[in-house]
Amino acid sequence: MHITAYTKEFRKNLHIAYPVMLGQLGHVLVGLADNIMVGRLGAAPLAAVSLGNSLVFIALSLGIGFSFAITPLIAEADGAEDVETGKSYFHHGIIMCGINGIILFLLLLLAKPILYHLDQPPEVVALAIPYLEIVAFSMIPLMLFQAYKQFADGLSQTKYAMYATLISNVVNVLFNYLLIYGIWIFPRLEVEGAAVGTLISRFFMLWFVWEILRRKKKFRQYFVWSRKELLKMNIFKRLFALGFPTALQMLFEVAIFTATVFLAGTLGTNPQAANQIALNLASMTFMIAVGLGVTATIRVGNQKGKANFADLRRIAFSTFLLVFLIEAVFAVGFILLKDWLPTLYIENVEVIILSAQLLIVAALFQLSDGLQVVILGALRGLQDVKFPTLICFIAYWIIGFPVSFFLGKEEAMGSMGIWFGLLAGLTASALMLYIRFNYLSRKLLVQAEMQPKMTV
Structure with missing residues (x-):
């Protein structure tokens, strides 16, 4: 197949992906703003935010992983033009995500004592505990937001969640600035101020996405609830069967990045601060790949609903090629700007030198990181989640x-x-996931080609 068969899909891929990219990038830019504002307070507060978020990110990976089950099911129903089935998945998905938000909030509160047993600097732990307590509560509105977001993504309407995310990010930065430093009538809360800003912005984000979706004509029929179909166990089982392995996939990946925070903490406060800077920068480029991963899920799910497996393979490979080219550009950028980027966060010379070294390695894994998340998205579109979960565990x-x-x-x-x-x-993850997708998609194509012959 000629290369243009893949590159001609780039425009549509980016059209679906760019709102997700901007929304995810907005989250990371708020993290950047948080880190810059907290970094001005010193290395210990910056390390504390890193340590507190390490547990939050684990909880977040589980919650978001479950919510990802909604998108391929909605996309398949949309491809098959089956609104009633899509509506049922949407309603059950909201209930599932709301329950998950409450459970994750409680688990984070119960997990606080873990921070005392991770061989972290005592001054860092003392600052991290109150930060964690406040951010934990924001899991409830955030998980409900995820349900609405994944539903809209499944209908290829990715821009509305982007609007909600970007506007809430402005709210976040504003309240962070006011509460971290005690500007105007607001108290100076320092690290806790960053947590309160996050909490306020996440409640705002949920309200905004609910308000904007329910008013749009395309979504209106999905917002009609009926009592008889409120609780169907078979729908919850389907969501769980897709969501639980996806949550584990995200958990295995996020947990290894979290482990780097703990490992860096055993080396001291400066190495931990440097690790946080490099992770924050690497996560920005990763969010671009996340957008294409969502695109792969949506487009593969649509083609699965249509049973068009030749286009399914071609479209999936176009997303793999596109993310490879984009991440290659970022890799070069990291290498060229490695000495300058850390200076945006902190003035500590040792932290800057350590961060620059880490960015060289981060540049190298851009390609693998981007590819693995997009291939995972394509596999999710095929609703293949169990075997990829095993791959993620082995790789990480x-x-x-x-x-x-x-x-x-x-x-x-x-x-x-x-x-x-x-x-x-x-x-290792990118390589094994590619082999898995190539095998499954080829198998579906061969089976589809054999079907007419068997009928004859």
Whole structure:
């Protein structure tokens, strides 16, 4: 197949992906703003936000993973033009995400004592605990927002969640500024101020997306609730069957990045601050790939609903090629700007030098990281989630983490060794997931081609 068969899909891929990219990038830019504002308070407050968020990100990965089950089911129903089935998945998805939000809030409160047993600097833990308590409550509005977002994504309407995210990010930055430094009539809460700003913005984001979706003609029929179809266990089982493995996939990946925070913390406050800066920068480029991962889920799910498996493969491979080209540009940018980017966060020379070293490794794993998340998205569109979960576990925890653990010791390679483990895990994941998608999509295509012959 000629290369133009893939590149001609770039425009449509980007049309669906760019609102998700901007929305996700908006989240990370708020993280950047948080880190810059908190970084001005010193290395310990910056490390505290990193440590507090390490537990929040684990909870977040589980909640978002479950919500991802909504998108391929809605996309398949949309491809088959079956509104009633789509509506049922949407309603049950909201209930599931609301319950998840409450459970995650409670689990984060119960998990607080863990921070005292992770060999972290005491001054960092003391600042992280109150931050975590406040941000934990924001899981409830955030999970409900995810239900609305994944529903709209499944209908290929990705822009509305972007609007909600970007506007709420402005709210977040505003309240962070007022509450961290105590501007105007607001109290100076420092690290806790960043948490309160996050909480306010997430309630605003939920209200905004609900308000905008229910008023749009395309969504109106989905917002009609009927009592008889409120609770159907078979629908919850379908959502759970897709959501639980997806949550584990995200958990395995987020947990290894979280482990780097803990491993860096054992090296001291400065290495932990440097690790946070490099992670924040790497997560910005990752959010571009997340947008294309969502696109792969939507478009593969649509083609599955239409039973058009030749186009399914071609469209999926077009997303793989596109993310590879985009991430290659980011990799070059990281290498060229490695000495300057950390200065946006902090003035500590040692932290800047350590961050610059980590950005070299981050540049190398851009390609693997981007590819693995987009291929996972394509597999999710096929509703294949169990085997990819096993792949993620092997890649990150059998291959990646041991490398991080042994090379990340102070007497070995320190922070650089930790990140070489990430590189190994992400590369293994991308390779194995590609083999899986190629096998499954080829199998579906062959079966479809054989069907007419069997009928004859």
